[in-house]
Amino acid sequence: MNQYETVFILTPVLSDVQMKEAVEKFKAILTQEGAEIINEENWGLKKLAYPIQKKSTGFYQLIEFKAEPSVIKKLEVNYRRDERVIRFLTFKMDKYAAEYAAKRRNVKSTKKEEN
Secondary structure, eight states: OEEEEEEEEEOTTOOHHHHHHHHHHHHHHHHHTTOEEEEEEEEEEEEEEEEETTEEEEEEEEEEEEEOHHHHHHHHHHHHHOTTEEEEEEEEOOHHHHHHHHHHHHHHHHHHHHO
């Protein structure tokens, strides 16, 4: 199993409930295909670097997971079919990227505990 990270941008016209529903849909696709979700981060509503489909903002979502390579194709087909997703990027993490992501998660969790 390889470690992957996917970031997708959802259209800003969605309500909070609709956004969470879309995220759950993609997480369900991953778990149905046997992927193990390691980390999930909601980055919130951010300004885009350039307009996409006449929209200047979007909801960013990151999911880190371990899966077989065949799962990626199914996930990306679902991204393309879902009109709520305006952009996505999935990449395979090498061992250095995985180590960095683990360190980043640890730093975030210690900051949350301090607050």
